[in-house]
Amino acid sequence: MTGNADLRQIATELPGSLIRRLANANMGRSDVIPLWFGESDLATDPAIAAAAAESLGRGETFYGPNLGLPELRKALAEYQQRIFATQAGFANIAVTSSGLNALLLVLSALVDPGDEVVVPVPAWPNLVAMPKVLSASVREVPITLEAGRFALPLQRLLDACGPRTKVVILNSPGNPTGWRLPPAEMAQLVAELDRRGIWLLADEVYSRILPAGVAPASFVEHFDEDRRIVTVNSFSKSWAMTGWRLGWITAPRRLVEVLERLIEFNTSCAPTFVQRAGIVALGPVGEAFLASQTARLDTARLAALEVLADEERITVPHCDGAFYLFPRIEGMDDSVALAERAIENGVGVAPGAAFGAGGEEHLRLCFARDPAQVREAIQRLVRTVREI
Amino acid sequence: MTGNADLRQIATELPGSLIRRLANANMGRSDVIPLWFGESDLATDPAIAAAAAESLGRGETFYGPNLGLPELRKALAEYQQRIFATQAGFANIAVTSSGLNALLLVLSALVDPGDEVVVPVPAWPNLVAMPKVLSASVREVPITLEAGRFALPLQRLLDACGPRTKVVILNSPGNPTGWRLPPAEMAQLVAELDRRGIWLLADEVYSRILPAGVAPASFVEHFDEDRRIVTVNSFSKSWAMTGWRLGWITAPRRLVEVLERLIEFNTSCAPTFVQRAGIVALGPVGEAFLASQTARLDTARLAALEVLADEERITVPHCDGAFYLFPRIEGMDDSVALAERAIENGVGVAPGAAFGAGGEEHLRLCFARDPAQVREAIQRLVRTVREI
Numbered sequence A, B: 001m002t003g004n005a006d007l008r009q010i011a012t013e014l015p016g017s018l019i020r021r022l023a024n025a026n027m028g029r030s031d032v033i034p035l036w037f038g039e040s041d042l043a044t045d046p047a048i049a050a051a052a053a054e055s056l057g058r059g060e061t062f063y064g065p066n067l068g069l070p071e072l073r074k075a076l077a078e079y080q081q082r083i084f085a086t087q088a089g090f091a092n093i094a095v096t097s098s099g100l101n102a103l104l105l106v107l108s109a110l111v112d113p114g115d116e117v118v119v120p121v122p123a124w125p126n127l128v129a130m131p132k133v134l135s136a137s138v139r140e141v142p143i144t145l146e147a148g149r150f151a152l153p154l155q156r157l158l159d160a161c162g163p164r165t166k167v168v169i170l171n172s173p174g175n176p177t178g179w180r181l182p183p184a185e186m187a188q189l190v191a192e193l194d195r196r197g198i199w200l201l202a203d204e205v206y207s208r209i210l211p212a213g214v215a216p217a218s219f220v221e222h223f224d225e226d227r228r229i230v231t232v233n234s235f236s237k238s239w240a241m242t243g244w245r246l247g248w249i250t251a252p253r254r255l256v257e258v259l260e261r262l263i264e265f266n267t268s269c270a271p272t273f274v275q276r277a278g279i280v281a282l283g284p285v286g287e288a289f290l291a292s293q294t295a296r297l298d299t300a301r302l303a304a305l306e307v308l309a310d311e312e313r314i315t316v317p318h319c320d321g322a323f324y325l326f327p328r329i330e331g332m333d334d335s336v337a338l339a340e341r342a343i344e345n346g347v348g349v350a351p352g353a354a355f356g357a358g359g360e361e362h363l364r365l366c367f368a369r370d371p372a373q374v375r376e377a378i379q380r381l382v383r384t385v386r387e388i
Helices: A009-013 A018-025 A046-057 A070-083 A099-110 A125-133 A154-159 A183-195 A253-264 A272-281 A284-308 A335-344 A371-387 B009-013 B018-025 B046-057 B070-083 B099-110 B125-133 B154-159 B183-195 B253-264 B272-281 B284-308 B335-344 B371-387
Strands: A093-096 A116-121 A137-142 A144-146 A149-151 A165-171 A199-203 A229-234 A247-250 A363-366 B093-096 B116-121 B137-142 B144-146 B149-151 B165-171 B199-203 B229-234 B247-250 B363-366
Touching: A009 A125, A009 B099, A009 B253, A018 A335, A046 A272, A046 A284, A046 B046, A070 A093, A070 A272, A093 A099, A093 A253, A099 A125, A099 A165, A099 A199, A099 A229, A099 A247, A099 A253, A099 B009, A116 A125, A125 A137, A125 A165, A125 B253, A137 A154, A154 A183, A183 A199, A253 B009, A253 B125, A272 A284, A284 A371, A335 A363, A335 A371, A363 A371, B009 B125, B018 B335, B046 B272, B046 B284, B070 B093, B070 B272, B093 B099, B093 B253, B099 B125, B099 B165, B099 B199, B099 B229, B099 B247, B099 B253, B116 B125, B125 B137, B125 B165, B137 B154, B154 B183, B183 B199, B272 B284, B284 B371, B335 B363, B335 B371, B363 B371
Parallel strands: A116 A137, A116 A165, A165 A199, A199 A229, B116 B137, B116 B165, B165 B199, B199 B229
Antiparallel strands: A093 A247, A144 A149, A229 A247, B093 B247, B144 B149, B229 B247
């Protein structure tokens, strides 16, 4: 056997996750406070988990519909109508085996080999990798730091779209930057892209992860059957359900019809007992969890910011949403080396290089943890920065 | 909006499932005995389901490793070594979000747009559709009826492979035919394909669904790190776990490394609590279930055969494995119309046309049900055949 010439070249060239590489090698070390993954330290609310256990007890262990349980699709439509003003209803919802899986399915429905997908960076690395899995190309457009805040002027995004652009993926609120598209600009972006025949694929998994007092916004508010607009969401971040692998898509009906078949050929359906838990998360139990999570995240973020402010070589862009800080370390040009050094000091962070161009001088810190632990972790990080 | 020109053409052309189309329109009718899906009427063994509920109770609701829980990968390696003689071990196992998902992942690792995949037909329709999702082409090779038994001579299969063939997908025991590659031919097939640089992708989800007394066989017995051999399996059929969406791949390590990244970009991981149930299924509880399922399937199959023998226009190919009969109805040329008519008589079957060339004159009957119900259902079917 000589090399991997008999594998698909694109597949062999996919980058492994820099985040996972560091984390996997140091998993389970009790002396390391982990801020590296985009995941809360809280287990799912027991009342949500109980719905899955009860479903299993009733023997709900059979195939379900490709698009999801009607009860969950209805609950999702009502949830979105309750939180956002949207025309999207039951027939526009497809349940998926995670938000990630939803993104891949939508891309599978829209992009052919050779098509182009525009992705603002720094970005969650999967957004850049997934189009490549489909033999599409990716055009990156920079989100830049302007006066302490990440920004992506609409014109810059539109200028990045060329004749081969089929889709723009917009992750707002954004991982890792904490950037959020100003809600006032949403309508214009949808209209401009649609006019050019380009689909907007909005990754809104952080739509409910916002500082207290900030009203949630979503592209579903601009949904229209006749527009090229798709949103993807997930139960993972809003309701501490990362391990459940449950997400959903909101799309025009003609796209939902295609997605139904693509789901049949991917995972076929999400487990029914998992979907039962999702229904509970969308109700009062989930809203109560969101309220307490928001308060806890605020406390943790403020604690982190307070400690980071102690070190003048660290500048922290404003966090408009999601549960990350993405500080820039002056004079630091190897984020992987710094992240490795941080582990030795007892804190796990994600190197900025994992998030592509514009990330190299940064580290990503997930503050979805007990605020006292976050404070301690950031103190260890500041100590590490002072060592270099 | 004019048509679907802004969607991916291949995606819009994917056929909807003929099986699901008939079934969905008549789901939940208490007057119809459903033999249309490839699914047992038994819920998962409560001892298996309890492992998931207990995992949820322990708060195992976080991200897991892309390749699956080490405990499950170890259990899968030991299971395969126990049932089959195989060199494949822990490092060769990747856990996936269903057997279907496993097939798509392996194809994503092996085939580029324009590559060719060879699939014997009649086949489970997903085997033909999945390469198309990846912009690959499919070459069908017929499994033919010879003296009452389906057969696929190795030379015919090898002759179907051309210069663009990257993968042969072999589903043995096979859906819908009940065909099984003679175990004595396995080694030769692996060697011949490997010599030509072609991957063998064996879909073995029915490897434990065999008539009593028939020894299970698997291509993992011919596994070798330096050969182009991949097997896919699932918990769905062996342990009545269709709704769990849990499967696994056995592959050379160099392919497992690529799959680890492709899983990250598809569902990321199977839920940990689902995997805990899988571990229990692989142990004594699962073997006991298999023994009782085998006995029950034998009773149901014999009951079905007895009733089908009453009608001379029906000929039933021998069932070497899997839980389907695929009878041919003499003088019947529209299997969809017959399946629709059968619904009116209180039995749900899958039209043979759903399974591609060679299936038109057949119906697929899943006999994984209470034997008395199967007998009654087949009586209704025979009545329907006599009406046409």
